[in-house]
Amino acid sequence: MDHNISLITTIAAALGLGLLLGMLAVRLRLPALVGYLAAGVIIGPATPGFVADVALASQLAEIGVMLLMFGVGLHFSLDDLLEVKGIALPGAVLQIAVATLLGLGVAHWWGWSMGAGLVFGLALSVASTVVLLRALEDRGQLDSFNGRIAVGWLVVEDLVTVLVLVLLPALAGPLGGKTSGDPSASLWATLGWTLLQVGAFVAFMLVVGRKLFPWFLWRVAKTGSRELFTLAVIAAAVGIAFGSSHLFGVSFALGAFFAGMVLRESELSHRAAEETLPLRDAFSVLFFVSVGMLFDPRVLVEHPLQVLAVLAIILFGKSLAAFVLVLVLRYPLNTALTVSASLAQIGEFSFILAALGMSLGLLPELGQNLILAGAIVSIAVNPVMFKAIAPLERWVRARSAHARHMERSPDPLAELPATVTHERLTDQVVLVGYGRVGRRIAEELTRQGVHFVVAEQNREMVEDLRRRDQPAVAGNAAEPAVLIQAHIARAAMLVIATPDTFHVRAMIETAKVLNPGIKVLVRTHNEEEARLLREETGGTVLVGEHELARSMTRHVMEGLAHAAAAAH
Incomplete structure (x- = not known):
């Protein structure tokens, strides 16, 4: 009996070869996704031997993008996006404009049409949220301030790209491509x-979806069936993505992202993220393999200079533009370098733009191959860009007086107002980080009448705190100048409530030098990190899970004591 098993064959080849080459890539100290991309090239139509079904692989990849963007939404709430809107919104729009102009310029130099150059430039301007999420998760920086800025920046890019994807068919005719839809529509x-x-879609998700989706999951969770819960989460993510595309005309990826974002408001969000992680990981492999299948390696040999031009725009052009924009907005050098590294790659939306450009007769086939070449190389190089942040930061500071001046130039938020009294700056608590944990600590300190100064990198938060007459200083507390402004020398305690433990040692070292007797309290989620910090700094380090267990145990014992007293 003859069966058509191309779907099984494609999945087996993609996952099997992806596993082997992913392991090889890790052995060579490269990210595993480089191996997945290489697996796609090998089973793609551009190389000899076995060829998988490209159409099926692209559909599987679409599911992968949906699940991955759903995962991004689970990690990033609307409040997070609003917290960084002051830098993410203007930064993303200006950076897209700069990168698009660079792409348009080289396309014009190569003799391409205006339409081809526009699609090409836009495709090079949009970084991959999927790749960024992986990079930040691997480094434990997803919940850090810099991580929230980078993800918020890319979410704005995705929203702009969605608008472009819908408008491009209407613009195709005037740009020299095929007309689609009603040609008389303006x-x-x-x-x-x-x-x-x-x-309408955003309003529906925020008003209706925010209530309906979590309520539905609670009903499923009450059945006690783990399979039904996992099925409900996956069905809701894919169903909302599909429905939003057909009813509201937005992309699958954006629909899935908002599905995750509204679920994040529910107490079941952590369980949903944990239950769907294996499936998301499997489909992310299929996504990267399918990208590799579209790539024709001959472009590297036949058009090397054009490939280099594309890489220059992706790795340096738009990253440099973002770097300058972040510094102009008076954010720290480390934030500027982190955002630059985050943007030094392109991914899923670039492929969608390229495919649409080709279908509308705007982008030549060479353009798609150059975009794919730029994506594969930039994704492979991206981990190196992240690793270069710390040494590059030291190198820039050591050699550039201008860079040091920009960070220390007169900035009203970098210095405490003169109206803050001496009493509030003596034996005070210096609270580093005003996120979810820091905010709760601040509320309790305020209730107890304890004076404190907040050190926070988010300038909008600092402005808001000052409007409420709360002493706060903007900047990275790893910089001695920030702790000096917080009057650490006269403080009774340093409380580090930020989830980013990368700069904790520098903060504690500065505090101990300026105030040898100061007490230090640090939060972390990593037991090994907690042990090292205790040994190296002598401070009190609290592990989130341990504190939760202690609190729950205390409530259990209190409950048992009350029950025993009632029985007697």
Whole structure:
């Protein structure tokens, strides 16, 4: 009996070869996804031997993008996006404009049409949220301030790209491509309709989805079936993505992202993330393999200079633009370098843009191959860019007086107002980080009448605190100047509530030098990190899980004591 098993064959080849080459990549100290991309090239139509079903692989990849963007939404709430809107919104829009102009410029130099150059430049301007999420998770920086800025920046990029994807068919005719839809419809009418659709979807998810989705999952969770819960989460993520695409005209990826974001408001979000992680990991492999299948390696040999030009724009052009923008907005050098490294790659939305550009007759096939070459190389190189942040930061500071001046130039938020009294700056608590944990500590200190100064990198938070007459200073507390401004020399305690433990040692070292008798309290989620910090700094280090267990045990014992007293 003859069966068509191309789906099974494609999945088996993609996962099997992806596993082997992923292990090889890790052995060579490269990210595993480089091996997945290489597996796609090997089973793709551009190389000899076995060829997997490209159409099936691309559909599996689409599911992978949905699940991965759902995972991004689970980690990033609307509040997080609003917290960094002051830097993410203007930064992303300006960086897209700069990168698009660079792509348009080289395309014009190569003799391409205006439409081809526009699609090409836009595809090079949009970094991959999937790749960034992996990079931040691997480094434990997803919940850090810099991580929130980077993800917020890329979410804005994704939203801009969604708008471009809907508008491009209407612009194809004037740009020299194929016309689609109603040729009599004006650009403004199309733009208005697009904004209305996206706005309606966002409103629906925030008003209805925020209530309906968590309620539905609670009903499933009450059945006590783990399979049904996992099925409900996956079905909701894929169903919302599919429904949003057909009803509101937004992309699958954006629909899945918002599904994750509204679920994040529920207490079941952690369980949903944990239950769906294996499936998300498996489909992410299929996503990267499918990208590799679209790539024709001959472009590296036949058009090496054009490939280098593409890489220059991705790795340096748009990253440099973002670097300058972040510094102009008065954020620290480390934040500027982290955002630059985050943007030094392109991914899923670039492939979607390229495919649409080709279908509309705007982008030549060479353009798609150059975009794929740039994606594969930039994704492979991206971990190196992240590793270069710390040494590059030291190198820039050591050699550039201008860089040091920019960070220390007159900045009203970098210095405490003169109106803060001497009493509030003596025996005070210096609280580093005003996120979810820091905010709760601050509320309790305020209730207890304890004076404290907040050191926070998010400038908008510092502005808000000062409006409420709370002493706060903007900057990275690893910089001695920030702790000096917080009057650490006269403080009774340093409380480090930020989840980013990368700079903790520098903060404690500065505090001990300026105030040898100061007490230090640090939070962490890593037991090994906690042990090392205790040994190296002598401070009190609290592990989140341990404190939760102690608190729960205390409540258990209190409950048992009350029950025993009631029985007697």
